Amino acid sequence: MYSRLIKNDIRKTKLITAAITVFILVSAMLVSLAAILAVNLFGAIDNMMLTARTAHFTRMHAGSIDMAQISEFAEDNANVESWQVLEYLNIEGAQIVIGNENLSWSTQDNGFSTQSREFDFLLDLAGNVIVPQDGEVWIPLYYMKTGSAKVGDEVAVHGVRLTVAGFLRDSMMNPAMASSKRFLVSENDFELLRDRGIMEYLIEFRLFDPAASTTFESGYIAADMPANGPLAITVLLVRLMNGIEDGMMIAVLGLISTLVVIVAFLCIRFTLLAKIEEDYREIGVLKAVGLRVSDIKRLYTVKYGAIAAVASVLGFLLSLAAQEPFMANIRLYLGVSGREVFGVLAGFVGAAVIFLIVMLYVSGVLQRFRKISAAQAVRRGAPQEKTRAARGLSMNGRILSTNAFLAIKDVLTRKKLYIIMFLVIVISSFIMMVPQNIKNTISSPDFFTNMGIGRSDFFFTVTNAQTQDVLGLSAEIAKQVSQDESVLKYAWLTTQLFEMPPVDGAIERMQVTLGDHGVFPVTYTHGAGPKTVDEIAISNLYADDFGKSVGDEIVLMVDGAEKQLTVCGIYTDITNAGKTAKAIFQAHGVDILSSSVWVALDNPAMTAIKVTDYQAKFPAARVIGVNETAAQMFENVASAIGQASLAAIVIAALLTVLVTILFLKMLIAKDRYPIAVLKSMGFTTRSIGRQYMLRSAIVFVLGVVIGTVLANTLGEYAGIALMSSFGASTFPFEINPLFAYVFSPLLLALCVFIATLPGLADIQRVKIFNHIKEA
């Protein structure tokens, strides 16, 4: 009997059933997709790290290295399972020529290595440990993505000729965001290259308890171990960097899915309530003849159960098909996950959760049955809508046309009804804009100021790895820059390592960058930059590590004496593993880790030329264009979010069209009587249609305005939540006005307009005779 009931009911309400099915289907698909991708992403990362036997803690170091010291440290530390030191031969991008192009455009640190013996293996794309032959070079996957190399290309490095044998997966340095890249060659070829670059070392440890890698790091620093290099990489950071690109996309899918579920709820609520109103008398009769509320509820839940089940299953199946392009990216970068079956299972569970949520919601809405009094329902039918004409708006003295007046009056009087369409427009604007805003924000050059890097055009870095005389070279650079007429402003900063007074016997150290931080300010999440020699600003990771907030004291050992500093600001940083501080006091005789000169030009368009010039003048320093670095670092994340954003635009448009069609059809069905009245008074179909167009337009404009405001304010929090995985805890949204204020509203307007047309045909079909007689 149920199946006949459902069939009949669905036949009568094809459109609404189709729309609700689509909404549930889309949300089930997205949730399932997000679940499948998440499981496979983390599976693939784990799998890769397992095969590659990724180091749990890695420190890059340039300069001399004392193996005995490392060995002693490792033996004393109970957590060390094994350790090794790998050679990493840093070679200028300009000296690496693949085919006819060199890599001077790349902001990555490029270096050559041999295959490791113990752990931290470099893998081929099939996940096997590569054994490079003489004359072969294996290229980081990053350069496959950028299209810089293909198998068989010839690579020339300082006259040494090699052939690209394939691409390698580097569990530690795969992502664009890891700023170093390893090229793999045979040991013989490595010997040929040995003197052509700057030797750096990767000091690597495998730990018994990888979760303790952060503690291990403090121990490492406290033991005064070699640490002269840009990177300290813990296993946590490796996992994060490998996961972030796809992880963000998954998060965006999750966000969209949540919003689509809400839209589905709105539609279910709207249609269910309309249906209850329609069936009010029958429900009363059923109650009167003694059916229980639960029995009556079942008649309704069965239908929605059937719809939700079909839609969830279809959504799940569709997600299996849709996962392919996403999975291809994961497979390429990270390899197979080995959890495919589990992923499918997670997808199914995701879709099932959507089904359950929908059923719970339907059941919740149907609680209303309890309130229906059998006697009242049978005698009088559904209670009249409790609407009152909106006061203070009357025909007399109005300036609008009759149609406009009636439309506005109706929207004001029946706010509760229109709120559904309004919310959907708000949500659609939101879905359309937030991912786009996130993408813009990441692509924006100013984004770097939220990441601990001041807004400049380019900068020089000088490290011990490049020269014995860091200070001398940077002073020379600063001098040249100060005499350069095209330079607008510059700042010279030095990064030094300070000890902190021992607490419970353990010595902590803090890396502090000294100099004038006011020239290229970063964005502070709390407080402001240092203005006096007694102030210090710290990165949020340091703030967490040391449990400090603005106003707290930090004591550093400066030139042999304790120096009291007040925390004046906290900022987000992604450089140097997120652990940095900024101060302006002077210090002598402390280890200088690195030195940098930041430059802004009168004409930023000249950046590329200046970078090339200065790089030629100071080959021992690295000259890096900020915009270029930003672009290269974030392009993959931006393009992953771009994909999700495109999906979001399509989904938002689809939602808007479907809901508007649905809403207007139901509204017109509900309004058959007043439409007939208007027709009987001589209103043409066109002028009544204009009223409905106008009602949509009013709701639309309100929805878009509120939606845009919310997307650009509340959406920021959603964006921050997503991007906090970067370590960026706060930043303003970068809004593309053309998209946010022109393209997005226009697209939605077009959707609403198209969707209004079928409703107008319904107005045409309303016959005065049939409906006036009904009254």
Add this chain to the structure above:
Amino acid sequence: MNKIITGKNIVKIFGHGSEQTKVLNGVNAEVEKGEFVAVMGPSGSGKSTLLFVLSGMDDITGGSVRFGDTELSQLKENELADVRRKKMGFIFQQPTMLKNLDILDNIILPAAQDGKKDFAQLTQRAKKLMKKTGIAGLEKRDITEVSGGQLQRAGICRALMNEPEILFADEPTGALNSKSSEEIMEMLVDINQEGTAILLVTHDSKVAARADRVLFTKDGDIVSELKLQKFSGDKIESRTEKVLAQMAAVGI
């Protein structure tokens, strides 16, 4: 040419295929300018359908309906709407008012839609009509705040706003008590005497007795016609008896 409505050989069929019902069976009916015509008949005899097709609110399956010289079935939907708005007025059994407008705005609505822009004048006219129909003072009331009789009067005011040539009334007193019913009928007689033709459908012989002419319908046909003197305050009882006698004669 004094005929305002001329219906010839009107056929109206509802439904399709085997579920067809023939409601009007080749009916001829006409209304002269300024005439007051009543249509009586049992339920299902097609009297309301006749009113709706003669007013162009429903289309016909066969035959012809002319308003003056204009064949209604030839008009496009918009032209038909224009005729309804400018030349016709309608009163229904249940007052057909828009819920979200107050009484005054409901009354003004068709005139405003007709492009009449002088609201002071429209309001003045509406108030005059309201006074005449005994509902002065209810201008700003919600339609849920007045009685059925008052609402029906407001409906009459609305129907008269555009000074129609003919008023169609479908059981205008059907939902009212006898006192209100009497008052409404007196009003209609007054309106007719000022020159507006009326075509009225009713069950009530006392209501029909105020007409100049009564048409009796049965099974989709007009089976009889009763001509009366123009009603001018004379005794309603004797006219009602004539109507009742005719009804008995044709067996309805």
